[in-house]
Amino acid sequence: MRRHVFSLLLACGFLLIALTACNDNPTGVGLGVGPEGFQGGTPVNVDLEPSTFETVSVDDVTENQARILTGRVDDPVLGTITTTGYIDVSPPTTLPDGFEGSTVQSAQLVLPPRSEQETSSIQPYVYGDTLSTMTVGIYAMPNAWEARTADDMPAAGSRIAESEPFAPGDTVRIDLPQSWSAFGTLSDTTGFDDRFHGFQIRGVSGNASVGFATPSTFLQVVADDDTVAYGASRSFTSIERSGGPALSNRTLLQDGFGRALSFEFTFPDSLRDTPISRAILRLPTDTTLFDREQRPPNFVRPLTSGLVIQGFTSDSTLVLASPTSLTSDGVFAFEAPAQSGASLRQIFQSIALGQSAVERYQVSLNQSSNTINPLLFYVPGSGESTPRVSLTITEPDS
């Protein structure tokens, strides 16, 4: 008898569960029913321009040791850019028997443009006239240096030697003269690092800035019929820019100068509590830099193709979105979330809800090797090219 009751209850339970699995097929029937019917939910676009937009100093990736740049280039858009490389060398820990203190027969500084080691691949770098020949001079560094900016560098000493004319992209070999004061002591490796402080490599002629791969650069010393390569121990590149036409409604972001774009948005009260479906930060650039017809013949201007964006709260820094690439129309668009971060939509949604404390945004170049690649960003007030964040919103009470 009791089983009968249980069966009924179970049957009822199963029936209800089955009934809840039903599906709807809703349409627009009834949209006009009620006061003003069903309204709202239509998406709209809202563009926000930065309330502040400037460049600020940052630690630059030029600090990395992968490449030194040298040479001077006259860029018709950006002015004269002068790059000066610094490189120091150290003898290897193991020397051939009899090498130490023996008479130095010759010394040659070898500057290869590329490095294809297992751990890194550095490709030749040329900015400027690729067909003109150029020469570089080598100057002795009289004092120890540990530089992070060009201002930290001590003045170079007298010129030691000058290269033969070479084409940008070639490996450069410069023989050091026996008249150089330190020539005779190059084989004396005891206290070498305290006595020897490297070279400054400066462009003498030509219209290009070229890169030399630091890991492959070495000083070849021949003494007692033994040849020993003194590898690069540290390097630095200083970059200066002067002259050039006024940039008017654009601002320059050039690798190596230690600058980044910094901007803020003033979130309007009218967008408080507004849901955001999508947020894209667009930073338009001047495509004149890309235009081949705007450049002199044989003039190469490598462009930075990657940017990273960071957000700053009062006490921390957040990587906001994945590095982005330049589109064909010259715009950098940030949207997708960084690997461990939030998407721009989530950031701006939090701001709209009064939850986020991101106060400032910073965009910097995403370079792995030293370059002087430039980008010209339009500043606010540039009409269609104004930097802006485009929000797709749905107004709560629309």
Place this chain on the structure above:
Amino acid sequence: MTIKPAMKDAFFAPARLCLFALGVLLFMLPTTAFAQSNGNGSIYSRFGLGELKTLASPQAQALGGGGVGLRSLNYTSLSNPALWSDQVLTRFVLGGNYHETNARDARGTQSELVAGTLNAVQFSFPIYTRKLGFSVGYHPYSLMNYRVVRRPETPFQFGPAPTDTTAYTVDYEGRGGIQQISGGLGWRVSNALSVGASVDALFGILEEARETTMGPGFAPINFTDATRLSGFTGTVGALLTVADLFADDDALSLGGSLMLPASLDGRRVRTLGESLSRDTIGTVVDGSVDLPWRAQGGLTYKPNNSVTITADGLYAPWSTAESTFDGASEGPSQFPIGGSAFLTDRWRVSGGVEYLPAGNDPSASYFGRAAYRLGGYYEQTYAAPVAGESIDVRAATAGLSLPTRLSGTRLDLDVEVGVRGTTSRNLVRDIFYGVSVNVNIGERWFQERKLR
């Protein structure tokens, strides 16, 4: 202390059933909430507190839904606490239904929405057989279940390029409802008069949601205006029975009940997001909704043991309902939607006939002991989306009550087919039908068996 086997059996058997029933109840409550979210389809549940439900008993449901004067030993009606005095058996009732609504507008566009919902869970027992009875039950007071989707023909232009477009839809959905738990006593004062009273707890959440969905790369936007309400009221009822009125063995019962006005206090919150990851936006608004009284009256005539005829009426002055929730000025964010200007008085008439071929003969054939019911009702709902145009419901009901091997336990199958609203004046006409299944278990509890 030792317990005699007969006593032990008499005590533990009901205890097991009670525990099992409680377990089923706990299992069903969340299922109910889930089921309601599917939407049973009427766009008119957007108004007021949702579509008001009229649930009395499985028997009364098949007779048009009244049952205020419907005395029965097999059913405990929720519509009138005075009827609870008539109990002989301890009773547990559980029921659910399947509901389908086909909505159509003046252009002939159709929308189809289906859902399964819990009808009611009720537990009752006699304190003194046919003299004083107790009942406690849970059932929906109202259901807000609508869903409308807008699919604009013009795509959304999100960028400057001509190809920067995406299609989008806006999904408007109402869900939730007010639940009612009632507990009380019915007392037979004399052979002719019974009275009863119950305390009714009303509580629930009404959610009006809007979701905008676009193409890839766009996050869907979910807005929900949720109104949480709760409050108490009471119901009093009376039943007058006159026997042998026109013939021997006939009986006429007149019943009436009054649900007192109630004030439901609550909080209205707007959230952004889905399920557990919702952000509260805007200001949380506290307020209250004043519900009007509801009067029900019914008449039941039993010319003999085989036939029962019922007629019932209901009236509630919903035009007097008030809400203090903010936004009470104008606009769609107002709660209830449009304010009391979009509510009108509710009234309802119903009637039905039951035929039980075997009457009180327990030895009759199986189908002779089954009950066959037919009924219908006409209701002017309290939703008034357009001034001067009431939303009426006309429906036919029918039912089949099947006896089981367990005396006092029946399985009730009810069906309902009806029409709600009109396609004129930009309104919608619903054609709906529902099937409900109810298990009505009756047993003697707390009584020692005399024979083993």
